[in-house]
Amino acid sequence: MDATLPNRPAVKYKDLREYLDLLESKRLLHRITASVDPHLEIGAIAARSLERKGPALWFENVKGYEGMPFVTNIISTTQQLGATFDTEPNEEAIHERVVDGMDRRIPSVTLPTGPCKEVVIGAADVDIDLIPTPLWHEHDGGRYLGTTAGIVTRDPVTGFLNMGAYRVMIKDKKTLSLSGGLRGRNASSGPGGGDHVLENEARNQPTPVAIVMGMDPLLTLANGSPVRPSDDGSMEYEAAGGWRGAPTELVKCETSDLLVPAHAEMVIEGIIPPHARTEEGPHGESTGFYGENKMAFVVEITCITHRRNPVTYGLICQRVEDYPRQLLRSGSLQSRIIQKTGFTNIRQVYFPEVGRHGMLIVSAKIRDKEDPRRIMNGIWEDSGERWRWIIVVDEDCNVRDWDEVMWRVVSAADPDHDVFPGKIHNAPKRNRGEVDFDPPRRGMGIDATMRFKDAKFPPVNKVSEPIMAKVVARWKEYGLP
Template sequence: MLEATGLMTGSLPTKKMKIEETFHVPASPETVWRFITDPEQVGPCVPGLSEVEIVGPDRYKAKVKVAIGPIKASFNFEVEVTEETPPTQILSVTRGEEGSKASKVTAHNILRLLPSGDGTDVFYGSEISITGRLGKFGLGVMKKKAKSLGEEFAETFCQRIENSKVHEGVSEAFPTPTVQTEGSSKMGKMDWYDMREFMDFCEENGELVRIKEEVDPAWEINGLTRISLQESGPALLFENIKGADYPMVANLLGSDFRFLKTFGLDNYSQFNQHWLDRTEKLIPWELTGDAPCQEEVIEGDDIDLHKICNTVWHQFDGGEFPGTLSISITRDRDSGVLNTGIYRMHTLSKNTLGWGAPEYTHGRQHYMKYEHADEEMPMAVATGYDPTVMIVSSTRTGPGIDEFHIAGALQGKPLQMVASGADGIPVPATSEFVFEGIIKPHHRGIEGGFGEYTGYFGEARENPVFEIKRITHRKNPIYLGAREQWAPSDSSRCVGKPSQAEAFKTLKSLVPGVLDMRCDVTYEAIVQIDKMFPGHPQQVMDAVWGGTYARYKHCIVVDKDVDIWDYDMVHWALSTRVRADRDVTISPRRAGQWLDPAVSLREKGWQTQMGIDATMSNEEYEFWGEKVPRQVDDPETVAKTLEKWGDKLDWRK
C-alpha cells in the first residue's frame, strides 16, 4: 500500500508518503533476521547504496544515490534503531539530506518478520517526509519510484540468501558498499608505499576478496573478474592458481571507489583540478639502495613465464597474457629520458614475450630509434607497484616527459627507484616482479589477438619480441593482472581519467573559457565551456584534436549550464541544442587509435573525427541575453497552485 499527500513547508515543496509492503523469503525467520541485521549482507541489496558506516551500537551512516525523473541526487543518511525485538521486529528512524541540502528526507520505519509456509513474510512500512527539490515531483512519480525500489530490494535480498545456501563458505557475493567501523579510515591518500599497502587499505574497507580455492587460469579467472567488474565488486586476490607458483591480484582499480581513493577523492568532478594542482611542478624520482624488488632472483633455465602468470583473460585470446598491467620501461637512445607505458604482452615461450606497443606510443618510438641504428634495446618490465605508478603509466603525455616525475608530483615526494639489470634502467623499488631483457632489432613474432579495453578483440600482429635475461622479485611476490574490457574496468579508468586530465591541462592553456573536461571512453571527449565568441566551440575541438595527445575521435562541446558529469544533461543538450547541418563537424584522415574497431585493417592508425557543438547558438544567445531558459520549470506557479488546489486533487490523495 502506498499513500501520499503534498503540501508546502514555507517556500519548500514537501511530500508525505506512507509505504506498506510485504515480500516472501524462502528462509527461516532466524536466517532472515541474521541477514537483515548485518550491514555487510543487507547493504548490497539497497538500490543506490555505495557506503555504510557503523558509528555506534544502533546507529549507522550511509551514502545513497537515487534518480527521480531528470534529477540525480546523492544523500547522506543517518539511521537509528530505536527498538529491536529479535527475531521479529525492528523500529528505526532515518534522516538524510543531499550534500547541497537541496532535499531532506525523514522516515519512521517498521520491519516485521512473520513465519509463513516454507519461509518468512517480510513486512516493512515507512512514513516518509521529503522536502526540497525532490518534493516538487508529482505523487504518482514518487509512488512509482518507491514501489520500484522496494521490489528491487526484495529481489536482490532473496537472491543473496539463495546464493548463501548454494555457495556457503565461498566468496560468492561481491559486496558493493563498503562497511566500516567507527574510527576506521576510508579517505585514501596519495603517497602509497607499495601495492601491498593499497591492498591492505582495500581489504580493510571490504574492497578486496581473497579467493582461496584453486582456480583454472584458462577460464575461471576470466569469469570471476568479469562478474566482479560488472557488479562494481571488489578486487580479487587469487591465492591458488592452477599451474602457477604465485598468487595474483586483479581488478585492483576496477571500481570508482578504489580509483578515486588512490588520490583521496570522493568524485570524478574533483579529478581534473586535483591533477592540475598536484602536477603543476613535477618531482624527479630518486635512486635508492633499498630494493625490495630485488630480494629474489631467477636466471637462465629457471625462468618460466608460465609459472608466474598463466592466465587466459578472454575466450578468444591467442594465449597467456601476463602483460595487462605491467609497465614497460625504456630509455630514449638520444636524450636518455625514460618512458613508462602499459602495453599488452603475450607469452611466446618460457622466456619471451610478444610486445604489443603501437607505433604511435613513445615506447615503440624508442625502439624504432634502436632498430634504425641496428642495435638491441634494453628494457625492464615491472609489475605490482603502487597504484599511482599504474595510473601515470597509462597517461598519454607529450614527448620527452618522464611519467615517473608525474608520479612523484601526485605523491608529493620523489618516487623511489632502483637500477635494474637491463642496462641500469631504473624501476620502481617496491615492484613485486621485474623482468630484465632486450628487444633485438628486426625480431618479430606473432602477438595476439587479445580482448581489448575497447570491448572488442584486437587482431594478432607481427610485433617485436622481448627476450628476458633475468627476473627479480620480492619475497612472497604477488602478481598484478587485469581483465581488459569496456568500462567498467581498470584500463577504462587508468587510461581515460589521467589522459583526460592531461588533455584538460593543455586545453586550458590553448583556449579561453574552458571549464571542465570528461573522458570515460578513450575515443570521446566532452568539454564544458563558458561560451565567449562565435566559433568558440570549434576552436575547442581543434585544440582537442591538434594540441593534446589522447587522439580523441569524438568531441562534444557544451555550455556552462550543462553538468558534464551527468549524462542525462549531456544528452538533453545534444537533443535540444544541436542542428546537424550546422553544428556537426566531420574531419577525415586524422591520426587515430590502432585498436579502433570501426576502422578497417588497411586503414589502421587513421580515423575520422567528429565534433558536435551542443552549445546554444549565437542567435539564441542574442535573443535571450543572460536569461536563457534551461528548462520549462515554474516552481512559483506550482507552489501557488498546490496551495489552492492541493486538497481538491483526488489523484494526489
C-alpha cells in the same frame, strides 16, 4: 617539477601490498578462497564483477600456483580511486588531483637497492611460468603478462626514460613478444617504447627493456595515461610522484642502466634484439574487438628480480576494465589540449568510457557565438589527436554526467546551425604486421552551448557551484554517505 606539494599529505600506502591492505580495511576488497582456474575462469570472474561494480578481487587459490596470490579489479570503482588518490570518492575530486599532479610533478629518487630485488634469478634459471598468468579471453593467442605491467625503455636520442602499457605475451619460458609503443617522435605524448626499438634497430643495436609487474596503483595509472613529455625528462614516474605527494623511489636494473620502481613486486629484465619479429595475439582489447600483430618485437629475458612471495596483478582488457580511462586520460588530456590549442577558456575536457578515443565533451566559458566552433576546429587541427566526435557545452555543465550533456544537446543544439561535420582523419598508420580495429575516419561536432545563440534560454534550473561547494564541504557533518 616541485620537490614537494604544499598542503598535500602523501597517500597512505607505499606499495601494492599496503594499498591492498588499505582497500581491505575499507571493505573494498574480497578474498576468494575457492580454487580458480587461470585458464579463462579468472577472466570471466573479473569481467562479471566489473559489470556489477564489485570489489577488488584477491584470488588465494589459483590452480597450479597454490600459495601465490593473484589480484585484479583494484582501481575499477570511484570508491577505490578515492583511496588511491586519498580524496573524496567522487569524480570531481579525483579529476582535480589528476590534473594538479600532472602539472606539478615530483622528481624521483634513486636508491641503492629495494624490495623488488629480494630474489634475483639469472638468465640460466629464468622460467616465466613461476607466476600465475591467466588466459584472459576465449580467442586469445596466448597468456599475457602485459595487462598492468609497465614497459620501461630509454629514448636513444634524448636519454630520457619512458614507461608505457603494451601487450606482452608469453612465447616460452625465456621469451616474450611485445607489441605497442609506436607513436612517432612528434606525437603529443612523445615517442613510445616501440619507437625506441625502431630507432635502435636503425643503428643495428638491441634495446634494453624492463617489464615491471605489481606496481603501486598510481604508477599503474600513470603507465596507462598519455603523460605529456617535459623538457627536463620528467615522465610517468614523476607524474605518479605528483599524485602520491612523494617521490617515486627507483633502483637500477641488474643487467642494464634502466631505472625501475623499487617497491614493485617483480621486474623482468630483457633485451629486444634488432630486426627480430614474432607473431603475437590475438588478444581482446579495450576497443571491444580483438587485435593482433604478425610482426611483434621479441623480448629475450636476461634476469628476473622479485619480492619474496610476490603478489601478481593483472586485468582483463575489455570496453569496461580495471582502469578508469575516462578519468585518468581526461585529466592528462585537458592540460595537453589547452597547451596545444591556446584555449585557456576551456574548463574541463572529458571523454566518456563509451567513446574511448572517438569522443570528447568539452566545457568552456564561451566568449562569443563562434567560440564553440573555434574550439572544435582547434582540437581537430591542433591537438595532435584523432578525436572525431566533439560536444561543446557551457562551463556550468557537468561533463561527466551523460544525462545532463544529452539534455543540453536536445535542448540547445539546432541541427541546421549547431551540428557540423568533423575533420576527415587520415587512416590510422599501421605498422607492418598489426591487425587492429580501424574506426570511421570522421565524426561530427555538436554545439550544445546556450550563450550567444539566437534562441533565448531561461536560467538553467541547477544548484550553483558556490552553494554546492558549501554543501559538499559539510557532507560528512550531515552524516550522509
